[in-house]
Each structure stands twice: as C-alpha cells, then as structure tokens.
Amino acid sequence: MDLKEKLQILADSAKYDASCSSSGSKRSGKEIGNTSISGICHSFASDGRCISLLKILLTNSCIFDCKYCLNRRSNNIKRAIFTPEEICEITINFYRRNYIEGLFLSSGIVKSPDYTMELLIKTISLLRNKYHFGGYIHAKAIPGASPIYVKKLGSLVDRMSANIELPTEAGLKMLAPNKDMGKVSAIMGYVRDNRSRNYVPAGQSTQMIIGATKETDLEIMQKSESMYNGYHLKRVFYSAYIPVNKDNLLPSVSMPPLKRENRLYQADWLIRYYGFKVFDLLDENNPNFNILVDPKASWSLKHLDEFPKEVMSSSYNDLLKVPGIGVTSAKRIIKSRKYFTLTFADLKKMGVVLKRANYFITCNGKYNLNRELFSKNFIESNLILEDKMTSNNNYEQLRLF
Amino acid sequence: MNNVYIYDGNFLNLLNLIMYLFKNKVVPGNIKMEGYLGCLFDYIITLKITNTYTLDNFNQKFGDYNMHIMYYVFLSNDKNKELIIYYYLLNYFKYGNNLSKMRNLNCVDRALKISKYVGNEAHKLKGFIRFKELKNHLLYASVAPENNVLEILSWHFKKRLKNEYWIIKDTKRKIISIYDKKDFYILKEEEWNLQELILDKSEELFADLWKTFYNTTGIKERLNERCRMNFMPKKYWQNMLEVSDEL
Numbered sequence: 001m002d003l004k005e006k007l008q009i010l011a012d013s014a015k016y017d018a019s020c021s022s023s024g025s026k027r028s029g030k031e032i033g034n035t036s037i038s039g040i041c042h043s044f045a046s047d048g049r050c051i052s053l054l055k056i057l058l059t060n061s062c063i064f065d066c067k068y069c070l071n072r073r074s075n076n077i078k079r080a081i082f083t084p085e086e087i088c089e090i091t092i093n094f095y096r097r098n099y100i101e102g103l104f105l106s107s108g109i110v111k112s113p114d115y116t117m118e119l120l121i122k123t124i125s126l127l128r129n130k131y132h133f134g135g136y137i138h139a140k141a142i143p144g145a146s147p148i149y150v151k152k153l154g155s156l157v158d159r160m161s162a163n164i165e166l167p168t169e170a171g172l173k174m175l176a177p178n179k180d181m182g183k184v185s186a187i188m189g190y191v192r193d194n195r196s197r198n199y200v201p202a203g204q205s206t207q208m209i210i211g212a213t214k215e216t217d218l219e220i221m222q223k224s225e226s227m228y229n230g231y232h233l234k235r236v237f238y239s240a241y242i243p244v245n246k247d248n249l250l251p252s253v254s255m256p257p258l259k260r261e262n263r264l265y266q267a268d269w270l271i272r273y274y275g276f277k278v279f280d281l282l283d284e285n286n287p288n289f290n291i292l293v294d295p296k297a298s299w300s301l302k303h304l305d306e307f308p309k310e311v312m313s314s315s316y317n318d319l320l321k322v323p324g325i326g327v328t329s330a331k332r333i334i335k336s337r338k339y340f341t342l343t344f345a346d347l348k349k350m351g352v353v354l355k356r357a358n359y360f361i362t363c364n365g366k367y368n369l370n371r372e373l374f375s376k377n378f379i380e381s382n383l384i385l386e387d388k389m390t391s392n393n394n395y396e397q398l399r400l401f
Numbered sequence: 402m403n404n405v406y407i408y409d410g411n412f413l414n415l416l417n418l419i420m421y422l423f424k425n426k427v428v429p430g431n432i433k434m435e436g437y438l439g440c441l442f443d444y445i446i447t448l449k450i451t452n453t454y455t456l457d458n459f460n461q462k463f464g465d466y467n468m469h470i471m472y473y474v475f476l477s478n479d480k481n482k483e484l485i486i487y488y489y490l491l492n493y494f495k496y497g498n499n500l501s502k503m504r505n506l507n508c509v510d511r512a513l514k515i516s517k518y519v520g521n522e523a524h525k526l527k528g529f530i531r532f533k534e535l536k537n538h539l540l541y542a543s544v545a546p547e548n549n550v551l552e553i554l555s556w557h558f559k560k561r562l563k564n565e566y567w568i569i570k571d572t573k574r575k576i577i578s579i580y581d582k583k584d585f586y587i588l589k590e591e592e593w594n595l596q597e598l599i600l601d602k603s604e605e606l607f608a609d610l611w612k613t614f615y616n617t618t619g620i621k622e623r624l625n626e627r628c629r630m631n632f633m634p635k636k637y638w639q640n641m642l643e644v645s646d647e648l
Contacts, residue, residue: 003606004613011617031564041632042528043643045619048628052528055618093607096540096565097532098558242622256622335502342505349510 001080007090009080013060013071014106016244017163017207018237022052022101022136024202025158029134033095033102035158035202040101053104053138054094058082058119062108066165066176068212070244071108081110084123088131095135102136102158103127113142117149124156136202141191143183150190159202159234162187167223171213174249188231195232203234210264211241211257212250216287221267221278228272238264263289270296273327274320292384297323300360301376307360308367308374311347312337323383324357344368355386402444403430408483410434412475416459417452419487423494432483463493466501473516476549485511523550527557529637532567533608534601540567541598543640551578555585570595608642615643 023039041050057071059081065073087105094100105123109116120139127133138159141150154160162184166172169181184206191204206227208220224236240256267289270276274296281295282288290298300307300323309318311333319330332350336342344363348354358368359379367374406422406429408415415432422429430443439445460468471486479485488508493500503509523546532540540562544554551571555578558567563582570577575590638644 004610007610008613008617011614015618015620028560032562034561036527038524040524040528043615043641044629044633045615046621046626046629047619047623048625048632049619049623050632051615051618054614090607090610093603094611096562097534097607097611098528098530098542099611101528240623242620258623332502332504336504339496339499339502340505346505349504 003086003090006080006082006086007056009078010057010060010082011055013108014055014057014104016070016239016242017055017104017106017140018049018239019138019161019205019207019235020050020052020055020104021159021205021235022138024234025136027134027136027158027201029132031132031134032092033133033135035102035134035136042098042100052101053136054091054100054102055104056082056087056106058087058105058107058116058123059110060108061110063111064109064176064178066179067245067247067249068175068209068241072245075245082123084119084126087123088127088133091127091135092131092133095133100135102138104138106140107142109142113144114146114149116142117145117153121149121153121156124153128156138202141187143179143187145187147190150187151194154191154194154200155198157200159204160187160191160200161205161207163207164223164227165207165209166213167208167215167220168213171215175212185231188227188233192231204231205233205235205237207237207239209241210238210261211253216282217260217264217267217289218278218282218284218287220264221271221282224268225271225278236268238268259291260289263291263295267295275317292387293380294323296321297356297383301380304374304376304379308362309360310362310365311342312364322357322360324353324355324360326351356383359383403440403442405429405431405433405437405439405443405445407433407435407437407445407447412472413452413456413459415475415483415486416471416490417450417454418448419490420454421448421450422487423491429484429487431481432487434483463490464498467493467498470501470512470516473519474512476552477515477519478548479511479515482515485515519548519550522546522548523553525637526550526554529633529641530554530569531640531642533598534604536599536601538566538601540565541570542567543570543572545573545636545640546571547636549574551576551587554578555580555587559585568595612643 021039022035023037025035026037027035039052041052043051045051060071061079061081062071062073091103105120107116107120124137124139137157139153139157141153141160141162143162164181164184165176165179172179172181188204191200195203210220227233227236238261240258240261241253242256243250243253267281270281271278281299289295300321309322311319316330316334319325319333320327329351333342336350342363344354347363406418408418418432471489474482474486485508489512492506492508496503500509501513526544526546530542530544532542535541551569554569559580566582567580568577576587577590577593578585578587579593638648
C-alpha cells in the first residue's frame with residue numbers, strides 16, 4: 001500500500017473527531033516549529049470546518065466494536081497502519097510548507113490500550129526528539145491505559161484528550177459496550193491533577209456525539225457543565241451524529257442534526273463566558289433547546305421583565321445577558337461610557353448587533369423602537385424572521401406565504 | 402487650495418512630518434506618499450525636515466498600544482491612512498491614554514477598525530501561506546494581501562522556520578522578504594534577481610499528499626460552501642494549492 005492510500009484511509013477514519021484547535025500553548029522549538037497562543041487555522045475544508053492540524057489515526061484497526069464508529073471491528077473495511085517514521089516525514093514536510101499547525105494523532109485500539117499507547121508515544125517522541133519538532137501536537141489518550149503511559153504521552157504533547165462519546169453511562173453501554181466511562185474519567189482526572197507548563201500545557205478537551213442516543217439537551221449540557229467544573233476541560237466538542245454504519249440500535253437519520261449541534265455550542269459558550277448556568281437555559285419541562293431561537297434570546301424572552309436594560313448603567317454581567325451584545329462589546333461599553341454618553345450609533349461602532357439588541361436595551365433612556373410593541377410575541381417573531389432572512393438571503397428569494 | 406504634504410513612505414518620517422505640522426500649527430489638506438499625482442486643486446508641498454524624534458522617542462511618548470495602532474494603520478491599504486494617523490495623534494494630545502476608548506470620535510473608530518483589519522489579514526495569512534520547496538532547499542511562497550503585511554508575516558516565520566532559508570514574495574506590492582537563518586530583509590523585487598524557480602523533486606509528492614488529505618478530511622454530509630468561503634475568502638485561493646484548481 002503506498003503512502004497516499006494510507007493517508008487517505010487514516011485521514012478518512014479520523015475526520016469525525018471535531019477537535020482541531022491549536023491554541024493555548026506557548027512552545028518554541030529549538031530547530032523547527034513553535035505554537036501560537038491564539039492558534040492558527042491553515043485551511044478550511046469543504047464542510048467549513050477549520051483545518052489546523054494534520055488529523056490522522058495511527059491505525060484504523062481496532063479491537064472494539066462501537067456501533068457508531070466507522071472503524072469498529074465488525075466493519076469490513078480496508079485497514080492501514082502508519083510507521084512512526086512515515087508520520088514524522090509527513091508532519092515535518094507539511095509543516096515546513098506551512099500546510100499545518102501541527103499533528104493530531106489518534107488511533108484505533110490494537111492488541112491492548114497499553115500497546116496502542118506505546119505506539120503513540122514512540123511516534124511522538126521520535127517527532128519531538130529526533131526531528132526536533134516544536135509545533136503543536138494533540139494526542140488522544142487511550143482509555144484503560146496504565147498511568148505510566150498517560151504520564152509519558154502527556155509530557156510530549158500540547159493537548160491530550162479522551163472522548164466521552166455519549167453523555168450517559170446507559171448510552172455508552174448500548175452503543176459502545178467495550179468502553180466504560182470510568183476509564184475516560186480516570187484519564188481526565190490524571191491530566192487535571194498533573195497539568196503544568198510541561199504537562200499538557202494546552203489542557204484537555206473531549207467530545208460527545210449528538211443524536212445517536214435519546215439523551216435530551218439538558219442531560220448533555222449537565223454532563224458538559226459537570227466536566228468543565230470537575231475536570232477543568234478547555235472545551236467540550238459536540239459532534240452531530242452521522243450514520244456511517246447500519247445497526248438496529250442506531251437511529252435512522254438522513255441528515256446530521258446540525259442545528260441542534262449549533263444550539264449546544266451556543267449554550268456551551270453562554271456557560272463558559274456569559275455567566276449562565278444550565279438550569280437558567282433548560283429545565284425538566286423544557287429539556288431541549290428551541291430550534292428557532294438561540295438560547296440567549298430564548299432566555300431573554302422568558303425574562304422580559306428584566307428588560308429593556310439601560311446600557312449606560314447596567315453592570316457587565318447584565319450587559320452580557322442582552323442578545324446582540326457579546327463579551328467584546330460589553331467590555332467596550334464599560335470602558336467607554338465613563339468618558340462619554342453613548343448613542344445607538346456608538347453602540348454600532350463598538351460591534352453591538354443592533355438588529356438584535358434594539359429590542360432589549362435603552363440608551364440614555366431612549367428606546368430605539370416603538371415602546372408599545374415591547375412584547376414577547378412581537379420580539380420573538382421579529383427575531384425569527386431576522387434569522388430566516390440572513391440564512392436564506394444568498395440562496396433564494398423569500399417566498400411570501 | 403488643498404495643501405498636500407508629501408513624505409517618502411517611511412513610518413518614522415511620517416510621524417516626524419506630523420509632529421512638524423503640529424508644531425507649526427498647520428492643518429494639512431492631506432498627507433501622501435511620494436509619487437502621489439495631485440488633483441486639480443491640490444497644492445503639493447515637500448518639506449525638508451530633519452527627524453527630531455526616533456522611534457524609541459515616539460514609543461515612550463505615545464505608548465506601545467497607540468504606536469501599534471498607528472503602525473498597523475500605516476501598513477493598511479486605506480486611501481486616507483496618513484490623515485487618520487494625523488487626527489489620531491492630534492486627539493492623543495487631548496485625551497492621552499484614554500484615546501482608544503473614545504470610539505465616538507471618527508478617527509479613533511476608523512483607526513481601531515483599520516488596524517484590526519490589518520491584524521486579521523496578517524493572522525489569516527500566517528495560516529494560508531503555502532511554501533514550495535525549491536531545488537536548493539529554499540522555501541518559496543507568494544502572497545497577494547490587501548494590506549502590506551509582509552513584515553508581520555516575516556516576524557512570524559523567522560521564529561517558526563528559523564533553520565530554513567525562505568523567501569516570501571508580495572506579488573501586489575512587488576516586494577520580497579528574504580531570510581538567511583539569522584534575519585530577514587525586505588527588498589524591492591528588482592533588487593534581487595529571482596532566478597527561475599526549479600522545484601525540488603519531493604515537492605510533487607507532498608503537494609499531492611496534502612491535496613489528498615484536504616479532499617478526504619471534509620465530511621460530505623456536512624458540506625457547507627458558504628461557511629468555507631466566509632472563513633477562507635476566494636481572494637486568497639490562487640496561492641493555496643489545495644483549492645487553487647477549484648477557482
């Protein structure tokens with residue numbers, strides 16, 4: 001099998017992992033390569049996802065038989081394995097030509113978790129020590145591996161992660177009978193306790209598949225929140241389920257639930273940067289996000305009695321609750337309003353999205369729209385219409401009824 | 402008459418010219434680089450001034466942040482960038498270090514937006530530049546940015562590819578940056594005789610592998626052409642081997 005075919009097989013099997021970030025690490029190699037604290041995207045694939053790292057598997061042969069996975073044991077597909085040298089050659093040559101920011105290396109499980117970890121470690125130490133590669137490396141830790149391997153691998157990479165795959169133990173039992181959540185959390189706990197400048201400096205992340213099992217958004221977000229709090233994860237990635245296998249335990253969907261995935265990411269941001277808690281956004285009676293309205297706008301519509309907020313006097317945390325005001329523009333408002341009186345035009349200059357914020361703010365006591373129309377129904381239908389227009393604009397003219 | 406003051410295209414000289422104008426209480430109609438062809442009502446003035454201040458002086462006086470903003474505006478392709486820098490500085494004397502918060506002033510808003518635009522473009526190109534390996538193991542890339550970001554890119558690759566010889570050519574401005582494993586030098590294209598580019602024999606293999614990877618890694622069930630174009634505008638595609646044939 002030639003190198004090109006191997007690369008094709010092993011990139012194809014790795015592509016379903018959502019993580020591709022290359023940020024959060026400050027490394028400077030002696031010979032070649034460094035990392036950029038903000039991360040750098042080198043290209044964008046036809047699906048619009050960023051390509052930052054050379055995302056490949058070391059091998060796609062696997063002793064596990066997870067129902068949703070392309071590489072499961074029972075699938076009759078072509079199997080390939082890279083030698084450590086091949087991976088190093090490709091990585092270095094791609095890096096010198098500035099195709100990539102670094103390497104993302106994962107693997108199917110061959111023989112045992114420990115054996116697989118040994119292969120990963122061998123490859124990455126060759127890259128770091130023989131080729132003196134100082135670029136970004138994200139490696140997947142194999143659940144169930146001995147701590148000594150987890151320790152060694154983490155000392156070589158910028159980010160290490162283990163995927164939780166499904167939000168509940170029950171889901172995992174059904175679709176990935178060889179996996180168990182305890183083994184994944186063992187790795188997360190180890191990384192949390194040992195993280196330093198020399199050990200997984202860019203932190204850890206994880207991924208959940210959305211829509212393969214019956215969990216609600218509430219269950220998913222609760223799991224995320226508990227992992228952010230419990231294991232100090234940098235990111236939880238949500239990956240809309242794409243049917244690659246046929247199995248009667250799997251749902252039959254024709255399209256991956258992309259809108260749902262989008263809502264989960266929005267909520268994830270609200271929890272990490274906007275001071276929201278999961279139960280602010282969802283509860284047992286409304287366990288799923290509204291597909292038509294984004295989570296922040298839904299929250300605001302539910303708490304309309306707290307609006308409109310006055311931009312000249314609201315606190316930073318209150319400003320963050322306004323749809324159309326983000327972290328950057330809220331900070332700008334706080335800094336600027338000490339020095340001059342803001343107008344709606346100034347807000348626009350600062351990056352506030354007025355067509356959303358308009359409904360929810362007053363500026364110097366002035367409300368930009370007709371005050372009499374300040375009602376849930378009016379605002380909600382306008383926000384939905386606005387979204388529809390922006391997403392349809394380039395494709396087709398809006399149909400009237 | 403519209404008084405247009407001419408400078409030689411050097412950032413330090415521009416700042417000194419502006420300081421000179423402040424000192425003599427002259428309000429310029431515009432400030433333009435050498436080679437500017439005036440309009441009907443332009444009155445072109447070229448002053449002979451000796452530089453009173455060095456870049457260090459300016460850094461100390463205005464602070465790193467304001468110097469950064471002004472330098473990035475200077476690198477931009479904005480038609481009135483010199484005038485924006487003039488008014489930015491003028492307002493500095495009124496507002497001091499609070500200047501960057503005064504977004505209600507047009508010149509501040511423009512300066513911050515332009516410098517962000519330049520920074521963003523440089524950041525994007527740090528990823529989008531593609532080097533080719535030439536026969537003598539020299540790495541060569543060409544870019545066609547909207548703004549003059551060659552210097553910013555050179556600083557980046559000086560750290561990243563420190564043990565390589567590389568050349569980056571800005572085909573729009575006809576300037577090149579050459580790195581000799583110690584430092585980089587920015588020259589006009591005609592000052593350096595770029596011979597015919599003969600590719601190293603490994604080049605075809607890795608370019609082919611990269612295209613294979615690129616075409617494999619996209620998930621076809623999630624195809625999203627609009628999203629790809631938002632993040633990676635078509636104007637950059639001509640120099641990116643993985644998409645140049647889609648143009």
